[in-house]
Amino acid sequence: MRIFFTIKAINKQGGTERMTSLLANALYERGHEVHIASFLGGGSQPFFHIDSGIPIHYLAGAKDGFFLYRDRLRIIRLRKLYREYRPDVIIVVDAGRSRIYAPATRGFKTITWEHFNIFYSKNPRTRRSRRLAARHSDCIVTLTRRDAEGYIHQLNARKVVCIPNPITIDCSEPSPLTARTVLSMGRVVPQKGQDLLVRAWHQIADKTGGWKLRIVGDGPLLNEIKEYVEKNGLSGSVEFLPTTKDVLAMYRQASIYAMSSRFEGLPLVLIEAQSMGLPIVSFDCLTGPAEIVEDGRNGILVPPLDVEALAEALLSLIRDDRRRKEFSDNALTAASRFDRGKIVEQWEKLLSEI
DSSP, rough: EEEEEEEEETTSHHHHHHHHHHHHHHHHHHTEEEEEEEEOOOSSOOSSOOOOOSOOOOOOOOOOHHHHHHHHHHHHHHHHHHHOOOEEEEEEEOGGGGGHHHHTTTTTTTTOOOOTTTOOOOOOHHHHHHHHHHOOOOOEEEEHHHHHHHHTTSSSSSSEEOOOOOOOOOSSOOOOOSSSSEEEESOOOOOGGGHHHHHHHHHHGGGGGOEEEEOOOOOHHHHHHHHHHHTTTTTEEEEEEOOOOOOHHHHTTTTEEEESSSSSSSHHHHEEEEEEEEOEEEEESSSSSSGOBTTTTTEEEEEETTTTHHHHHHHHTTTTTHHHHHHHHHHHHHGGGGGGHHHHHHHHHHHHHH
C-alpha cells in the first residue's frame, strides 16, 4: 500500500512530529511504501529519525506571502504531488489545516489524524477546519475516546476511530523508585500549568522530608516560575533542567510523575511515565489523563486546576512507600496497552478497511 503522510513541518521536535516519524517508520518496516509531504523544513534534517527508504517531499513556501495566496500555492503543490504518486491513502496530520487538505485530497482516500483536544480552541479558523475534516475525510483518528465522541456528536463525522499514541521509549528498565524526586516534563507554557504545580509544591515543600520537585523544559513562562520559586524560598527543593533528549534518565531518577496541565490531548509524557513504572498525580483535565491513569490504582487524579487537591495528593503519595510501589506495579501492567506493536496493528487494520 502506498501511504502519504502530510504534515506542516517534519523537522520540528514536538509530539506530533515524533508520532508521525514513528508510525511512518513502523509502516515502512511492515512493507508499505511510505512518503512524507512537509510544508516546511526544506534544507534541514527531520528532528526524529526517519528511515532512509521513506522519501520526504518538502513543499517550499515558508514565505509565500499573504496567507490566502500561500494556502492556494500549497493546495496546488500538494495536488500535483498526489497526482504524480497516486497514494492509496493520505494521512493528514492535524485537522487544523483542512482548508488546505480538503481541496488538495479530493478524490483520494483520506484519514485525518487529530492530535489535539477538540474542545479547546480559541481560533475560529481551527474550528472551521475541523468541521471541514469531519465532512471530507473518509475517517477521523483521535487519540482519546472523548475527542472521538466530539467528532461524532458535535461535528457529525462519518467514521471516527480512537487509536492512542504508543510508547516510544525503551521501558525495559523502569524506575527503581529510589530517588526522592517528583518529576514534571514539558514546554513551560500556560497550557502545561507549571505555575500551578509550584504553587502546589509551596504548600507541602516543608512537609516532604527532603523530596525535590524537578521541572524539565523550556518556554516563555520559565523565568516567571523561577522568580516565584526564589521569592517563596523554594530554591532548595525545586530544580529546573532544560529540555533533554535523554528522557529515560529523567524517568529513572524520579519516583512520582506530576502533571498540572490546564488542558491536554493524550499526554505522551503520562504514557511514558506509566511505562517506566512511575506513580502519577495529575489534574483530571477534560481529555487525556483519565484514559491513561486509573485513579486509586496506578495514580491519583484530582479536579482540574485544584491546586490544594494537587498538593494533598502529592504529599499523600510522598509519605506512603507501600502505595507508591503498588501504583508502580499496576502502572507497568496498564502500560502494555500502549505497546507499539499493538498500536501499529490497529493502524494497519484501519488502513485495510478504508
